[in-house]
Amino acid sequence: MGILDMFTQEIAIDLGTANTLIIHNNKIVVDQPSIVAIERSTGKPIAVGEQAKHMQGKTHEDIKTVRPLKDGVIADFHASEHMIKEFIKQIPGIKGKFFQPALRIVICIPSGITEVEKRAVRDSAQKVNAKEVRLIYEPMAAAIGVGIDVQKPEGNMIIDIGGGTTEIAVVALGGIVCDKSVKIAGDVFTNDIAYYLRTHHNLYIGERTAERIKIEVGSAVEELDVPIDDIPVQGRDLITGKPKEIMVNYKEIAKALDKSIIRIEDAVMETLSLTPPELAADIYKTGIYLAGGGALLRGLADRLHRKTGLPVFVAEDPLRAVVRGTGIALKNMDKFNFLIK
Numbered sequence: 001m002g003i004l005d006m007f008t009q010e011i012a013i014d015l016g017t018a019n020t021l022i023i024h025n026n027k028i029v030v031d032q033p034s035i036v037a038i039e040r041s042t043g044k045p046i047a048v049g050e051q052a053k054h055m056q057g058k059t060h061e062d063i064k065t066v067r068p069l070k071d072g073v074i075a076d077f078h079a080s081e082h083m084i085k086e087f088i089k090q091i092p093g094i095k096g097k098f099f100q101p102a103l104r105i106v107i108c109i110p111s112g113i114t115e116v117e118k119r120a121v122r123d124s125a126q127k128v129n130a131k132e133v134r135l136i137y138e139p140m141a142a143a144i145g146v147g148i149d150v151q152k153p154e155g156n157m158i159i160d161i162g163g164g165t166t167e168i169a170v171v172a173l174g175g176i177v178c179d180k181s182v183k184i185a186g187d188v189f190t191n192d193i194a195y196y197l198r199t200h201h202n203l204y205i206g207e208r209t210a211e212r213i214k215i216e217v218g219s220a221v222e223e224l225d226v227p228i229d230d231i232p233v234q235g236r237d238l239i240t241g242k243p244k245e246i247m248v249n250y251k252e253i254a255k256a257l258d259k260s261i262i263r264i265e266d267a268v269m270e271t272l273s274l275t276p277p278e279l280a281a282d283i284y285k286t287g288i289y290l291a292g293g294g295a296l297l298r299g300l301a302d303r304l305h306r307k308t309g310l311p312v313f314v315a316e317d318p319l320r321a322v323v324r325g326t327g328i329a330l331k332n333m334d335k336f337n338f339l340i341k
Contacts, residue, residue, distance in 0.1 A: 008131065009094060009101045012330040013084070014108050014141070014323035015121065017069045018163025018186055018293065020049075020087055021320060023327035024094075028320060030087045034163075036079040037065050045082040057206040071183045072110035072138075072165040073117040074124060081124045088128055102131040106330040108141040108322055110165050112181030136329050136336075138162070138322055139169030139179060142291040144336070145325030146315040150174055155279030156286050159268065159304075160322060161185050161294025166264050168271045170279055174336075178274040182267045184260050186294050189214055196256035198238065201246050205235035214297075219250040220261050221299035228298070250298070261300070265307045272308065287311035291321035 012023040015034070022030035032049030039046055040062055047055060056065045068080035088094060094101060105125050109118060118135060125133040142160040143150050150156075151174045160167040163186040169179035194210040197203045205213075216231050230247040237244045268288075275283065287310050290301060295318035305312045315321040329336040 008104055009091075010104045010106075010330055011088070011091065012106045012323060012326040013125075014326055015069065015080075015084070016163055016322075017067065017072055017165070019319070020083065021323035022087060022091060023323055023330070024091050026327065026331065028323060029091045029093075031320075032087060034069050034083065035065055035067055036076075036083050037063055038079065040064055043078070045079065045086075048083050048086040053208075057208055070164060072162060072181075073113060074120040077120060077124065081127050084124055085128045100129050103129055104132045104134075104330075105130045106134045106136055106326055108138045108326045109135050110181050111137045111139055111167050111169060111176060111179045112165070136326055137167075137169075137176060139167045139176060140171060141322045141325035141329065142167070142315075143169075143171050143289070143325065144328050145321035145323070146289045146291055148289065154286070155275065155282035157271070157275075157283050157288045157310075159264075159288060159290050159292075159295075161264070161290070161292040161297075161300075162322075163187050163293065166267065166292075166294065168267055170271065170275050170283065172279055172282075177276065177279060178271055180267045180271045182263065184263050185292070186214075188260050189218070189257055189294070189297070192256045192260055193218075193253060196252065197233070197235070197246075197248070200252070202238040203233070203235040203244065203246055204238050205233065209233060209235060213248060213253065217248060217250040217253050218257070219254045219298040220257060220303045222251045222254045224250065224299055254299070257297075261303065265304065268304065268308060283310065287313055289313050289315060291315040291318045293319050 014021040020034045033053040035052040036045050037047040037052040037055045066079045068076040074080045122133050139158050143158045148156045150171050155172045157170050166182050166185045170177045190210045193213050217228050228250045230249040232245050233248045234245045295314050301312040
């Protein structure tokens with residue numbers, strides 16, 4: 001170990017469209033929404049993460065809330081750089097140190113990312129005193145996080161439904177054999193819910209309310225084994241302009257999400273059709289693994305099982321599967337070196 005390595009901290013980052021998670025010393029030390037609040041007049045960031053999320057939809061004209069990532073890639077370079085910097089400052093092993101240590105960072109990225117988008121991720125991370133920045137593809141990180149031995153000569157299919165993208169990949173022998181990245185995921189589901197309530201109930205709701213509906217009564221199917229109670233939803237009546245409340249049930253939300261889920265199903269079928277026959281035979285035995293926040297949508301695993309005829313397993317703690325896999329890859333850099341670009 002060189003003298004410089006003693007002052008180097010290793011961190012793994014899942015830089016997500018909806019949430020950013022950071023692992024340091026094998027522990028998840030940051031799990032915050034990917035949101036930054038910015039003062040319009042100066043362009044200065046004033047809050048990040050949970051604090052900025054509370055301001056979302058409630059700001060006056062001097063403050064705007066920005067989500068620096070769109071569809072899994074950096075859309076606002078300045079805001080993302082500030083967000084990464086602030087989150088790294090919150091890490092217990094780094095917080096309050098007089099000298100900020102040099103960092104070795106592994107960040108996971110969508111599989112459909114371009115070289116320009118890759119460079120934006122690297123540049124953002126390098127601005128925070130990173131001496132080394134490595135990238136790993138999200139489906140591969142999710143597969144490692146789910147507990148799949150990605151180096152075996154055996155095919156496994158992983159579907160990672162995040163905030164901005166759904167990553168579908170068949171992995172074998174430490175590589176991605178075929179994959180598809182579609183820009184339909186949690187954010188699109190949230191927009192679908194808001195659109196449905198606008199068109200069917202003349203109720204205008206904000207993004208945070210739509211997100212709450214998705215979590216509390218979101219469903220991919222109209223018949224659940226264990227039905228969920230209806231929930232009250234408040235918003236603005238589009239006809240009278242007055243605040244009003246309606247009751248929303250899971251069957252309505254299943255209708256609202258139907259078109260988007262059909263597109264995910266089609267992408268899964270397309271990926272299966274591109275899979276080499278030997279690996280298809282493996283997937284018939286091993287099934288499909290679901291990770292990411294979208295995997296928590298009620299009835300989604302059943303719906304994919306009906307569509308593909310294959311067993312579908314939801315990862316344990318699917319929200320954190322990708323960052324867990326990124327952390328394992330960081331810890332075993334020599335073993336997974338070929339996966340990390």
